[in-house]
Amino acid sequence: MHVVVFTRSTPDTAAKVEVDGSGAVIWGNAATVVNPWDEYALEEAIVQAKNGGGKATVIALGGEMHNDALKHSLAMGLDEAIRIDDPELDPTDSLAYATAAAAAVNKIGDVDLVIFGKESVDVGTDQHTYMLARKLGWTMLSYVSKILEVDYAAKTIKVEKMYEQGKQVVTSKLPAVISVMKEINEPRYPSFIGIRKAGKATIPVWSLADLGASLPDKKVDVLAFNNPPTKDVVVEMIEGEPEEQAAKLVDKLLEEKVL
Amino acid sequence: MVLQAVPQTRFTEEHEMFRKSVRAFVEKEIRPYVDEWEEQEIAPLHDLFKKMGDLGFLGLNYPEEYGGAGADIWYTVVLAEELARAGAAGIPMAVFVQTDMATPALAKHGSHELKQKYLTPAIRGEMVCAIAVTEPNAGSDVAGIQTRAERDGDEYVINGSKMYITNGTQADWLCLLARTSPGEGYQGMSLIIVPTNLPGFSVSKKLKKLGNHSSDTAVLSFENVRVPVSNRIGEEGMGFYYQMEQFQVERLVGALGGVAGAEYTVRDTIKYCQERKAFGKPLIANQWIQFKLAELLTEIEAAKQLNYSCAALIEAGADGMEITRIASMCKLKAGRLMREVADTCLQFYGGMGYMEETPISRYFRDARLTSIGGGADEIMLGIIAKLENMNPR
Ligand SMILES: Cc1cc2nc3c(=O)[nH]c(=O)nc-3n(C[C@H](O)[C@H](O)[C@H](O)COP(=O)(O)OP(=O)(O)OC[C@H]3O[C@@H](n4cnc5c(N)ncnc54)[C@H](O)[C@@H]3O)c2cc1C
Numbered sequence: 001m002h003v004v005v006f007t008r009s010t011p012d013t014a015a016k017v018e019v020d021g022s023g024a025v026i027w028g029n030a031a032t033v034v035n036p037w038d039e040y041a042l043e044e045a046i047v048q049a050k051n052g053g054g055k056a057t058v059i060a061l062g063g064e065m066h067n068d069a070l071k072h073s074l075a076m077g078l079d080e081a082i083r084i085d086d087p088e089l090d091p092t093d094s095l096a097y098a099t100a101a102a103a104a105v106n107k108i109g110d111v112d113l114v115i116f117g118k119e120s121v122d123v124g125t126d127q128h129t130y131m132l133a134r135k136l137g138w139t140m141l142s143y144v145s146k147i148l149e150v151d152y153a154a155k156t157i158k159v160e161k162m163y164e165q166g167k168q169v170v171t172s173k174l175p176a177v178i179s180v181m182k183e184i185n186e187p188r189y190p191s192f193i194g195i196r197k198a199g200k201a202t203i204p205v206w207s208l209a210d211l212g213a214s215l216p217d218k219k220v221d222v223l224a225f226n227n228p229p230t231k232d233v234v235v236e237m238i239e240g241e242p243e244e245q246a247a248k249l250v251d252k253l254l255e256e257k258v259l
Numbered sequence: 260m261v262l263q264a265v266p267q268t269r270f271t272e273e274h275e276m277f278r279k280s281v282r283a284f285v286e287k288e289i290r291p292y293v294d295e296w297e298e299q300e301i302a303p304l305h306d307l308f309k310k311m312g313d314l315g316f317l318g319l320n321y322p323e324e325y326g327g328a329g330a331d332i333w334y335t336v337v338l339a340e341e342l343a344r345a346g347a348a349g350i351p352m353a354v355f356v357q358t359d360m361a362t363p364a365l366a367k368h369g370s371h372e373l374k375q376k377y378l379t380p381a382i383r384g385e386m387v388c389a390i391a392v393t394e395p396n397a398g399s400d401v402a403g404i405q406t407r408a409e410r411d412g413d414e415y416v417i418n419g420s421k422m423y424i425t426n427g428t429q430a431d432w433l434c435l436l437a438r439t440s441p442g443e444g445y446q447g448m449s450l451i452i453v454p455t456n457l458p459g460f461s462v463s464k465k466l467k468k469l470g471n472h473s474s475d476t477a478v479l480s481f482e483n484v485r486v487p488v489s490n491r492i493g494e495e496g497m498g499f500y501y502q503m504e505q506f507q508v509e510r511l512v513g514a515l516g517g518v519a520g521a522e523y524t525v526r527d528t529i530k531y532c533q534e535r536k537a538f539g540k541p542l543i544a545n546q547w548i549q550f551k552l553a554e555l556l557t558e559i560e561a562a563k564q565l566n567y568s569c570a571a572l573i574e575a576g577a578d579g580m581e582i583t584r585i586a587s588m589c590k591l592k593a594g595r596l597m598r599e600v601a602d603t604c605l606q607f608y609g610g611m612g613y614m615e616e617t618p619i620s621r622y623f624r625d626a627r628l629t630s631i632g633g634g635a636d637e638i639m640l641g642i643i644a645k646l647e648n649m650n651p652r
Contacts, residue, residue, distance in 0.1 A: 189280050191313070191314040192277065195280065198276065
């Protein structure tokens with residue numbers, strides 16, 4: 001029994017991310033952090049692997065910057081970490097990501113569960129999670145807020161999914177790919193012992209050749225990154241008694257078609 | 260531009276991971292509750308220490324055999340620097356009493372059984388401990404303590420009282436300095452581990468303080484408290500010397516946290532002065548304010564490097580007297596600098612700084628302690644002067 005969780009390093013959410021003169025995305029010298037959504041996925045992977053008496057492996061796709069996230073994962077208590085990196089591979093291309101990720105899951109073998117955080121904070125996408133499930137031919141269970149039951153022998157899972165409108169309880173066959181919400185658990189902090197272990201670990205890097213994977217043609221071309229336009233804000237003070245102010249405000253809002 | 264310290268090659272990737280972990284812990288497990296703890300004038304140390312113990316934060320320098328991490332001193336430096344972000348100095352003080360003030364002598368000189376019984380649970384965060392040296396009639400003059408531990412068969416019978424004891428109302432055991440043989444002066448004192456659930460022990464009073472409100476401080480009373488002789492740390496009569504040795508790390512840790520807290524305070528003040536406007540421009544546009552803050556950052560950087568040299572001496576296993584000399588300088592410098600930072604920064608916050616609920620006013624109150632607790636500035640000066648052989652021969 002094996003749980004695989006995918007993660008990546010992202011700029012700290014407090015960092016100021018912008019596009020520089022050459023069109024590159026920069027965030028000064030701010031540190032990278034493990035994608036905040038992934039902390040819940042990592043915690044869940046540790047818990048599920050322990051409950052199922054198996055192993056939890058964390059994988060990141062991309063360059064050395066992602067070692068930070070992998071080391072953080074090991075420090076939290078993941079059993080193994082792997083980085084997939086190849087000059088051919090652009091992990092921001094979701095289909096390429098899913099293709100390489102599926103090859104890695106197949107290479108590992110006895111995987112019952114693949115866990116993702118809800119999305120990546122930096123690129124704001126989750127389509128690679130669905131694509132991976134499709135590539136593997138497994139069920140996709142998104143927005144999981146609670147794992148209610150798992151039977152690794154009978155290969156079934158029962159989860160609670162969270163939507164804006166409410167909650168849904170579904171059962172499914174394993175293996176499955178799930179993406180988790182922050183309601184699912186309280187991620188642990190890396191312990192001193194975990195940090196020691198992570199510090200000593202060397203993280204294997206798998207190439208596409210190691211995976212025996214060949215990528216599909218690129219479906220997406222990123223043409224350019226731009227800073228969001230700065231908005232000109234005009235402040236207008238409305239004078240008068242509260243009643244008058246309210247009436248004037250309503251007129252304005254109607255005029256501007258806000259109401 | 261954000262000013263950054265000179266890159267410290269002492270901090271490896273592992274130290275930085277540890278820093279991130281402690282920072283996240285402080286952010287989620289301490290900061291949200293600190294106002295409440297300040298209000299209640301006590302923090303739930305059993306709960307907090309258990310969480311920290313589970314993560315291995317409480318025994319960084321202690322042997323793995325007793326649940327410690329066996330780590331180098333730079334982890335302690337990181338812990339001090341990150342706990343200083345707690346938002347109230349009482350919390351790091353409570354933690355460091357546990358990790359570096361009440362336990363070093365036990366770890367170094369205690370018997371195996373004593374360490375198993377008291378050090379291991381302290382490192383795991385299952386027991387809270389305190390250091391009980393000061394008395395109503397003896398503070399700076401440690402050799403003047405009067406609490407007695409008289410031998411009666413296999414037991415010591417303890418009588419006396421201890422004053423200003425941090426963690427005192429909730430400690431499970433005390434590292435107590437008491438007289439084990441008649442007479443006065445430096446001789447005849449021993450350090451003894453005293454569990455607080457014994458008959459005759461009581462907390463006579465919880466004290467109200469100027470600052471460090473989230474830390475509980477107590478007056479403790481001992482009336483015929485009986486502890487086994489095996490609870491003594493090391494040799495009888497060596498207590499004063501063990502305690503002087505125990506003070507070294509305590510002083511460095513206090514200085515490290517103090518200087519880090521001063522740095523955060525100055526940086527917060529810079530931000531405030533960039534936002535607050537007077538006479539049509541931000542406060543920071545005044546060269547006077549810029550220069551004052553630049554001066555403080557310079558002093559802070561110098562003090563930080565002094566602290567780091569002291570840590571490096573400890574790590575290198577340098578001569579005890581040399582460590583004492585530098586550690587005393589660290590604490591003296593930190594205490595004075597904190598007072599200056601508190602006063603200058605509060606000034607630049609204006610009326611806002613005088614308001615009870617602002618972090619700077621809490622800092623102003625808390626920062627005053629370092630020049631008094633753990634040996635007053637004058638005591639540090641005395642040690643430095645003595646070690647520099649200034650006394651007339
Ligand atoms: C909040 C707080 C927490 C504390 N926690 C603990 C604790 O956990 N355990 C513990 O044992 N103690 C603790 N203390 C006690 C602390 O260590 C003492 O307060 C300190 O050592 C000073 O002793 P004193 O208060 O008796 O001052 P005194 O000895 O009465 O001295 C008063 C002042 O006189 C001056 N002075 C003293 N001696 C000399 C000299 N030789 N030359 C020139 N000037 C001198 C100094 O300015 C000094 O501040 C704590 C104190 C406080 C305030």
